[in-house]
Amino acid sequence: MVEILSRIQFAFTVGFHFLFVPLSIGLIFLVCIYEYKYLKSKEVKYKHLSEFYGDMFVINYAFGIVTGITMSLQFGTNWSAYSIYMGDVFGAPLVFEAMIAFFLESTFTGLWIFKKNKMSNRLRFITVLLIFIGTNFSALWIITANGFMQNPVGYALAADGSRVLVENFKEIIFNPYAWYMLVHNNISAILLGSYFVLGIGAYRYLKIDKESQEAKTFELGFKPANILLVITSLLMPAVGFSYFNYIVPIQSTKIDAISGGSPFVTISFGLMVGLGTFFIFYSIYTLIFFKRFMNSPVMQKFYLWTFPLPYIAILAGWIVAEVGRQPYVVYGLMLTNDAVSNVPVMQVWFSLITIFVMYAILAVGCIYLIKKRITSPLVKEESL
Amino acid sequence: MNHEILANIWYFVLVLVWSIYLSQEMFVTGVGMLSLTFKVDDISFKKINESVGTFWDGIQVWLIVAIGGLFATFPKAYGLTLQALYIPIFLLLFSVIFRGTSIELIYKSDDSKWQKFVSKIWGISSFILIFIEGIYLINLIVGLPIKNQLMTENFLTIFSRASLLMGLLLVLSAISLGYTWIKLTLGRDFKIISKVSILWISGAAVFVVALIFLSLTNEYKLFEVGLFSTNKLLWIMPIASMILYILQFVFHLLEKYVLMFISIVLGLSLVLFSGFTASFPFILPSTISLNDGLLIVDAASSFHTLKIISGVSLVFLPIVIGYQLWKYISFGRRI
Numbered sequence: 153m154v155e156i157l158s159r160i161q162f163a164f165t166v167g168f169h170f171l172f173v174p175l176s177i178g179l180i181f182l183v184c185i186y187e188y189k190y191l192k193s194k195e196v197k198y199k200h201l202s203e204f205y206g207d208m209f210v211i212n213y214a215f216g217i218v219t220g221i222t223m224s225l226q227f228g229t230n231w232s233a234y235s236i237y238m239g240d241v242f243g244a245p246l247v248f249e250a251m252i253a254f255f256l257e258s259t260f261t262g263l264w265i266f267k268k269n270k271m272s273n274r275l276r277f278i279t280v281l282l283i284f285i286g287t288n289f290s291a292l293w294i295i296t297a298n299g300f301m302q303n304p305v306g307y308a309l310a311a312d313g314s315r316v317l318v319e320n321f322k323e324i325i326f327n328p329y330a331w332y333m334l335v336h337n338n339i340s341a342i343l344l345g346s347y348f349v350l351g352i353g354a355y356r357y358l359k360i361d362k363e364s365q366e367a368k369t370f371e372l373g374f375k376p377a378n379i380l381l382v383i384t385s386l387l388m389p390a391v392g393f394s395y396f397n398y399i400v401p402i403q404s405t406k407i408d409a410i411s412g413g414s415p416f417v418t419i420s421f422g423l424m425v426g427l428g429t430f431f432i433f434y435s436i437y438t439l440i441f442f443k444r445f446m447n448s449p450v451m452q453k454f455y456l457w458t459f460p461l462p463y464i465a466i467l468a469g470w471i472v473a474e475v476g477r478q479p480y481v482v483y484g485l486m487l488t489n490d491a492v493s494n495v496p497v498m499q500v501w502f503s504l505i506t507i508f509v510m511y512a513i514l515a516v517g518c519i520y521l522i523k524k525r526i527t528s529p530l531v532k533e534e535s536l
Numbered sequence: 537m538n539h540e541i542l543a544n545i546w547y548f549v550l551v552l553v554w555s556i557y558l559s560q561e562m563f564v565t566g567v568g569m570l571s572l573t574f575k576v577d578d579i580s581f582k583k584i585n586e587s588v589g590t591f592w593d594g595i596q597v598w599l600i601v602a603i604g605g606l607f608a609t610f611p612k613a614y615g616l617t618l619q620a621l622y623i624p625i626f627l628l629l630f631s632v633i634f635r636g637t638s639i640e641l642i643y644k645s646d647d648s649k650w651q652k653f654v655s656k657i658w659g660i661s662s663f664i665l666i667f668i669e670g671i672y673l674i675n676l677i678v679g680l681p682i683k684n685q686l687m688t689e690n691f692l693t694i695f696s697r698a699s700l701l702m703g704l705l706l707v708l709s710a711i712s713l714g715y716t717w718i719k720l721t722l723g724r725d726f727k728i729i730s731k732v733s734i735l736w737i738s739g740a741a742v743f744v745v746a747l748i749f750l751s752l753t754n755e756y757k758l759f760e761v762g763l764f765s766t767n768k769l770l771w772i773m774p775i776a777s778m779i780l781y782i783l784q785f786v787f788h789l790l791e792k793y794v795l796m797f798i799s800i801v802l803g804l805s806l807v808l809f810s811g812f813t814a815s816f817p818f819i820l821p822s823t824i825s826l827n828d829g830l831l832i833v834d835a836a837s838s839f840h841t842l843k844i845i846s847g848v849s850l851v852f853l854p855i856v857i858g859y860q861l862w863k864y865i866s867f868g869r870r871i
Contacts, residue, residue: 207644214640217596218633224604228618229625235618239611240837244845247608250600251849255856259863262593265640266586267867315611318841493619494686503626510630517637524645 155492157500158230161507163474165222167467168511172216174466177291177338178345179209180284184277185376191277197369202280203268204530205349205373210265211521215514217258222507230500234481234491240317241307241324242297249293257286291341292334299330301482302473303402316485329402332395333473339391340469343384343431344462349377350438351459354452356526366530371446378439385431392428403483406476417476420468427465542846543836546609547819549849551812553605554673555805557598561666562706562804563797564588564595566714568635568662569707571655578648580722585642585655587721590867592639594860599632608845612835613819620680620687624668624694631665634658666710670703671695674748677811678756679821683828698751701744705807708741709800712784716793716800721868738788741800745781745807749774758814761826770813777806 183206190198224246227235235242260282268276300307306323307316318324357370400407409417434454438445445451481488567588574581607614618625638658642651671694678698681689715734752758764770780803787796815821819835822828836842 210640211644214637217593217640218636221600221632221636222629224600224607225618225625225629227607228603228614229622232615232619235607235615236612239607239614240841243604243608243611243614243837244841244848247601247604247845248848248852250597250604251852251856254600255594255597255860258597259594259856259860262590263863263867265593266590270867317838318844321840321844493615493622495619495622499622499691502623506626506630510633514633514637517641521641521644524647528646 153497154230154495154500155489157497157504158492159488161230161500161504162226164511165219165226165507167470168515169216169219169223170467170470171463172212172219173291174337174341174344174463175212175348176209176216177287177341178343179205179212179348180280180287180345181342182345182349182377182380183209184280184284186373187277187280191273194273195372197365197372200369200531201373202276204525206264206268206280207525208348208352208522210261211518211525213261215518219511219514229495229503230493231481231491232493234486237315237486237491238482240315241300244318244321245293245297245300245324249290249297253286253289253293255286257283257290260286288338291338295334295337296325296327296330299327299333300324302333302477303327303329304482304485316482328398332391332398336388336391336395336469339384339387340462340466342380343388344466346377346381346384347431347455347459347462350374350381351455352522352526353377354456356530358449358452358456369530374446375442378435378442378445381431381435382439385428385435388428388431389425392425403476405480406472409476410472414475417472420471420475424465424468424472427461427468431462431465539836539839539842540833542839542842543609543833544817546605546836546842546846547816547832548809548812550602550605550609551808553598553602555808557595557602558669558706558804558808559801560591560595560598561669562710562800563713563717564592564639565635565662565666566710566712567717568658568714569711570659570714570718572659581655582643583722584718585639587868588717589639589642591863592636594863596632596636609837609842610819610832610835611837613830616682616685616830617676617680617820620682621672621675621691621694623691624671628665628668628672631661631668634661635665662710663707666706667703670706671699673808674699674702674811676820677815678752678758679815679818679823679829681824682820682822682830683824685830688824696755698748698755701748701751705741705744705748705804708737708744709804712738712741712788713797713800716797719793720797735785735788738785738796742778742781742785745778745803748807749778749810752811752814756823758811763813763816770810773806773813774810777803777810780806 183202186198186202186205189195190202227242260279263271264279264283268279271279304316305327306318306320308319309315310317353370353373357367360366405413406417408414410421412418438451477483479487479489481491567584571581571584574584576584603614606617634657638654638661642654642658645651674696675694678696681687681693712734753760759765759774780799784796784799784803787793787799817832818829819832820830822830837845
């Protein structure tokens with residue numbers, strides 16, 4: 153029972169956390185582009201775009217950071233057997249993530265939230281650029297850890313078999329599995345970010361006077377997002393295909409699961425591929441007929457109403473990766489069943505239920521704030 | 537350098553990380569708790585929140601390094617303590633979540649009702665957060681009722697006299713630090729709370745520190761075995777921390793806020809170092825018998841892994857400290 157509850161808890165918390173992560177990675181990339189254009193052209197419209205989507209980034213980031221802390225504690229609370237067996241290999245990437253990436257990302261996000269109006273244009277750009285670098289390094293280390301669980305390399309078993317030890321750290325870092333995953337993941341994040349810029353921007357754009365300054369600002373912002381969307385949706389299948397071919401010989405159980413062995417995994421895989429195909433066609437269509445898109449409330453509404461689709465595609469992809477790995481927690485090395493903590497089941501019920509309640513509150517807060525931000529004008533008056 | 541020495545070094549590095557974290561965390565939680573008593577206008581209120589909010593994000597990561605660092609360098613200690621302290625860890629997590637989102641999102645809506653509501657959450661979760669951290673730390677120092685690496689009693693045993701005192705000490709120190717932070721960044725004339733009541737808090741901290749050391753000595757006999765019994769010079773640490781807590785009260789009376797800030801930060805760090813030095817060589821002592829405790833060297837990662845982590849830390853931690861200091865210097869000045 154502890155295992156099932158812990159798995160539900162982990163799946164739920166990581167899934168919830170991952171609603172925020174890819175948007176952080178993707179959105180800050182677009183904010184960087186706007187901020188760079190502002191630095192180069194001094195066109196204030198770019199500044200407004202960067203701050204509007206920067207606010208979205210911050211809201212999203214805030215929920216991402218706190219739900220991420222849950223993950224780093226859960227390995228100990230719910231998966232302590234895993235932590236003890238795998239800690240020698242698994243702990244290092246996690247702490248490197250904090251030291252190398254997360255410090256950078258968070259130190260400068262704090263600066264961006266509270267002091268962006270007291271900085272030079274150059275420092276503004278450097279700040280968002282460092283946040284972007286931080287988020288990407290963050291993904292790198294987490295995926296290095298996850299890559300080991302998918303395809304363990306560079307390790308040796310302790311003499312008494314009680315734990316897994318690092319033998320060659322270079323191999324762990326340059327694990328091809330992790331790099332395929334990283335590229336696939338980060339491109340999908342930028343795809344999501346671009347889609348979000350179009351969809352959420354459309355919500356506001358539909359409501360305002362098309363001759364206003366605000367409308368002109370959005371027009372300026374949509375084009376780069378559309379171009380990025382085309383590029384990323386074309387890259388996705390190219391990367392995905394070679395990733396898949398790489399997995400075939402090394403994770404046979406996952407391939408079996410995809411090709412009908414586990415209906416849940418099969419459907420998720422189909423969903424991911426299907427949605428990916430849709431993104432290609434719709435983004436190219438929008439780019440070719442960009443003028444029509446700008447004048448067509450129907451097309452804009454379509455982006456608005458379909459903005460959850462990239463989320464669904466991304467979660468489906470992760471379901472393939474993680475559920476497809478079962479019954480192993482570390483492929484071929486450790487069964488999920490052997491990884492759980494020795495805790496009273498009542499305690500796990502407690503955490504599971506309280507997390508559901510907490511996250512429901514967080515979800516409401518997040519929707520409230522995003523809604524509040526997109527219903528207010530693009531340019532906010534600063535009182536300080 | 538061998539495995540055991542490097543493991544011991546990492547044990548104290550983690551204490552240092554906790555000290556660096558708490559030195560900063562406490563002024564943020566302190567301001568949060570004080571804000572429950574504020575009677576100031578909205579502009580001043582926003583200024584105060586902004587003055588700590590700017591730094592919170594970077595500070596929070598020190599907590600993650602402290603916990604992630606325990607995972608990476610002492611996986612066994614990480615696994616055993618978090619499993620044993622399951623419920624308190626989740627309570628800690630929830631307070632981290634509520635406090636963090638409040639700080640970042642308080643001004644993401646202009647609705648003043650939202651801001652007041654969020655500010656209350658910020659204050660209450662700050663109190664719970666810092667209190668539980670005190671309880672967590674003292675339990676690592678005095679140990680848990682573990683036998684064969686499993687808790688033999690209900691988790692409620694962690695609420696002992698010593699742990700409640702340590703929680704209280706962190707709360708009191710945090711309020712004092714929050715107070716000095718406001719004085720330093722917003723100016724001495726900034727009136728937020730009566731001087732008399734804040735003086736009581738500073739004064740009480742002195743007694744609480746003394747009571748903690750008494751409890752560690754009398755109830756847990758921590759200073760009778762291990763390093764303190766063999767090396768009398770180490771007594772400098774608890775004595776200096778007592779003196780520093782007395783000094784912070786004196787500096788408070790004299791309105792020397794920079795010195796008061798430094799005294800609290802150093803005083804508390806020395807409380808931690810005294811405690812963790814006393815429980816050496818156990819990373820997790822057992823309150824049942826000495827032999828059931830988990831030794832630092834037994835909990836540590838392999839020598840190879842510790843060397844890799846040391847190398848990366850030696851390069852990156854100075855860089856982190858560098859840009860965080862730059863941020864304090866550039867943006868921490870009086871507003």
